[in-house]
Amino acid sequence: MDYTFSKALAGMNGTATREIFKLTSKPEVISFAGGLPAGDALPVQQLSEIASEFFYDPSAVRGMLQYSVTEGIPGFREVVLEQVKDLGIIGQTVENVLITSGGGQGLDLLCKAFLDPGDAVLVERPTFLGFLQTLNSYNARTVGVEADECGIDLADLEGKLLEYHPKLIYLIPTFSNPTGKTCPLERRKAIIELASRHGAIIMEDDPYGRLRFSGEAVAPMKAMDERGVVVYVSSFSKTISPGLRCGFSIGPSEIIRKMTIGKQGVDLHTATLSQHLIKRYIEKEFFLSNIKRSLPIYKERKDAMMNAIKRYMPDSFKHTDPEGGLFIWGEFMDGTDTSAKFPFAIEKKVAYIQGEVFYAENAKKNALRLNYSNESPERIEAGMKALGQAFS
Amino acid sequence: MDYTFSKALAGMNGTATREIFKLTSKPEVISFAGGLPAGDALPVQQLSEIASEFFYDPSAVRGMLQYSVTEGIPGFREVVLEQVKDLGIIGQTVENVLITSGGGQGLDLLCKAFLDPGDAVLVERPTFLGFLQTLNSYNARTVGVEADECGIDLADLEGKLLEYHPKLIYLIPTFSNPTGKTCPLERRKAIIELASRHGAIIMEDDPYGRLRFSGEAVAPMKAMDERGVVVYVSSFSKTISPGLRCGFSIGPSEIIRKMTIGKQGVDLHTATLSQHLIKRYIEKEFFLSNIKRSLPIYKERKDAMMNAIKRYMPDSFKHTDPEGGLFIWGEFMDGTDTSAKFPFAIEKKVAYIQGEVFYAENAKKNALRLNYSNESPERIEAGMKALGQAFS
Incomplete structure (x- = not known):
């Protein structure tokens, strides 16, 4: 039989990165292509202790195995609100919070709540590839804004x-994916001012904000949102565990309510066991202490990559110098085409992501994203040496 | 700020059942409103043992906490295919399977793969309320078919x-929600014949099929699908645990591929810990044995409700007599309005779902759905007695 797919999905045939990840799943390839948190930063011991406590008493487990409510298991939203207070996000109630299946689901539900086909959404150039895909699945009109x-x-x-009357503006203001850049306070305020004047909602995606290993913290845009124009979308994927698929969104109650209705028709609720593990983990005050433990790991890896870039990459390679997060972004001022170079890198058993996939249109061909969080300093050194050879 | 929501979600303000569930969450209310599997049927002991084994060795846990691939953790799809063979679903490969976050996500992803706004979808009258909501969120044209x-x-x-050229036909052929009815073999074949002649995909939703406590099994429609017209959507929610949010879809590889791309932009992958627990549970051959252990629980409760209906409900109440699943459907031949009667039932501390919510249009006002799976025989007896009084 022939299948007539929806307009949105008919043209989507998987991403370039999907194919890259197949190549990079071989252990002999040193991969700077992914976006995984450091394996050594995962709180394996603490989560195992909590799980063992849970399952030691099977009668207590029964409730965790049944259906729960869409908003999140009882008490979890309160824990989340407590946990974001030190970021300056205060004065919120449980009506302002939704527990999601990863931070990405928060982004998807915001699209579901707001977008009709053809609606415009503004994104930074370049931006998170996964969200570009989500926008495609809603048949949105994605418009890039220079940065x-x-x-x-x-x-x-x-x-x-003024030109596109977008419903949504999507930003990763702290340690952006793919660039690692952070937007300073004054500009955040100015963006909020512009967005509220034009009636656009800011989707503030903040999965990496806690991973700051140098410099001064900048408050999330949500902390300075007085008019209900910002929805804060975050995740425990980079701070606790991505496999558990648990995130949260904080926003105006009217918007959170629509997202909740959307979630009911999507997955009903986030896996209860994941929610219980993370709730207990935060209650036991493991959250900040484990992040503190993990930051030197990230810093060491980032430093290793910065040093190796100096040593091995050509002078024409200009790059960011992030104070946290997972990514360094670089551009070849001599116009080197990073897609064309990719096979040479794979031949030398090292991988990156070509920059062009992070643009909705008018992609830069001379850029690439490097991830430093999931390889050891030794492999970063070896991989960058190989990359330098591939680009020479 | 004022918010302009999408056309699909602007009109959705939560369901009647949502409010009902708030009323029925009080322990003094005997609830026939839900759709929960029997608490006593949940394999608490076995899942606890498996989890304890996992977490006894934290180093083995590390991999479960990282990101995984969208299709499902390695080896799980093979386990699922093995597990459906006794249903007659054979000759499938991993390319035909997607692990989903509950069975409901399979339905949602099929809508995403196929539906543009205004596309027609045929559903049985009455049908699963949750799917009607999902269809609304896609701005689909939902058309009821008589049954x-x-x-x-x-x-x-x-x-x-002929009239609506639907892209999708949605059916729960075995122990339907809300009616408990099962579609016989010959009619299944005739439906497949009609669907393939008209180029419509059959969404075969089968969350309850394993819960047969009497009568003869009827093969799933997928087992007789020679032309790639059926997508089989199922779940471990009723057979293992709903809280884990884990289901699967089996269909033509081209369709599964589109659903996978859709899932990437929604939640990336299903919670890995849930997948590992269920995979190991099936590998340990707990799956069929625990269902076998649980069927007498369901039968006892269904029998208790049937007996109580005879004793307490008025003669004008005509109802189904299911051979499995969770639900009995009844209609008052004297036209009693079940929504109007609901406050009387709540006053007597018993709850049901009024039938009208299970229709997209031209709802029957004189019907109701009774769930027997999540109350003890004693409470079923007491609740039905109260319900009989409310309806007298």
């Missing part, structure tokens, strides 16, 4: 707000 | 295939 070293350009943002 | 005691009416089905 400088501090994030999205205000003049271009205003121009595109 | 008799054996399921969907073939003449009406053919007429509506």
Whole structure:
């Protein structure tokens, strides 16, 4: 039989990165292509202790195995609100929180709540590939906004707000994927001002904000949102465990309510065992202490990559110098085509992601994203040496 | 700020059942409103043993906490295919399977893969409320097809295939929600014949099929699908644990591929710990043995409800007599309005779901759904006595 797929999915045939991940799953390939948290940072011991406590008493487990409510297991939203207070996100109630199946589900549900086919959404250039895919699945009109070293350009943002009347603006203001850049406080305020003047909702995606290993913290945009224009979307994937698929969104109650209704028709609720593990983990005050333990791991790896870039990459390679998160972004000023070079890198058993996949349109061909979080300093050194040879 | 939601979600403000569940969450209310598997049927002991084994060796846990692939953890799809062979679903490969976050996600991803706004979908009258909501979220045109005691009416089905050119036909052929009815073999074959002639995909939702406590098994429609017209959507929610949110879909590889791409943009993958628990549980051959242990629980409760109906409900109440699953459906031949009667039932501390919510249009006002799986025989007896009084 022939199948007539929806307009949105008919044209989607998997991403370039999917194929890359197949190549990089071989252990002999040193991969800077992924976006995994450091394996050594995963709190295996603490989560195992909690799980062992749970399952030691099977009668207590029964409730964890039944259906639960869409919003999140009882008490979990309160724990989440307590946990974001030190970021400056205060004055929120449980009506402002939804537990999601990973942070990405928060993004998807916001699209579901707001977007009709053809609706415009503004994104930074470049931006998170996964969200570009999500926007495609809603048949959205994705419009890129230019950015400088501090994030999205205000003049271009205003121009595109006027021209496209977007419903949503998508930003990763802290340690952006793919660039690692952080948007400073004053610009955050100016973006909020512009967005509320034009009636656009800011989707503040913040999976990496806690992973700051140098410099001064900048408050999330949600912490300075006085008019209900920001929805804060975050995740425990980079701070506790990605496999558990648990995140949360914080926003105006009216929006959270629509997202909750959307979630009912999608997966009903997030896996209860994942929620119980993470709730107990935070209650036991493992959250910040384990992040503190893991930051030197990230810093050491990032430093290893920065040093190796200096040593092995050509002078034409200009790159970011992030203060946290998982990624370094680089561009070849001599116009080197990073897609064309990819087979040479794989031949030398090292992988990256070509920059062009992070753009909705007018992609830069001379850029790449390097991930430093999931390889040891020794493998980073060896991999960058090989990469330097591939690009020479 | 004012929010302009998507056309699909603007009109959705939560369901009637949501409010009912708030009322019925009080322990003094005997609830026939839900759709939970019997608490006593949950394999608490076995899952606890497996989890304890996992977490006894934290180093083995590390892999379970990282990201995984969208299709399902390694080896799990093979286990699922092995597990459905006794249903007659054979000759499938891993390319035909997707692990989903509950069975409901399979339904949602099929909608995402196929539906543009306004596309028609045929559903049985009455049908699963949750799927009607999902269809609303896609702005689908939902068209009800009449049914008799054996399921969907073939003449009406053919007429509506001709009139509406639907992309999808949604059916729960075994122990339907909300009616408990099962569609016999010959009619299943005739439906497949009609669907393939008109180029419509059959979504065969089968969460309850394993819960047969009397009568003869009928093969799933997928088992007789020679032309790739059926996608089989199922779940471990009723057979292992709903809280783990784990299900699977089996269909033509081209469709499964589109669903996989859709899932990437939704939740990336199903919680790995849930997948590992269920995979090991099936490998240890707990699956069929625990279902066998649980069937007498379901039968006892269903019998208790049937007996109590005879004793306490008025003669005008005509109802189904299911051979498995969770639900009995009844209609008052004297036209009693079940929504109007609901406050009287709640006053007597018993709850049900009014039948009208299970229709997309032209709802029957004189019907109700009774769930027998999650109350003890004693409470079923007491609750039905109270219900009889409310309806007298």
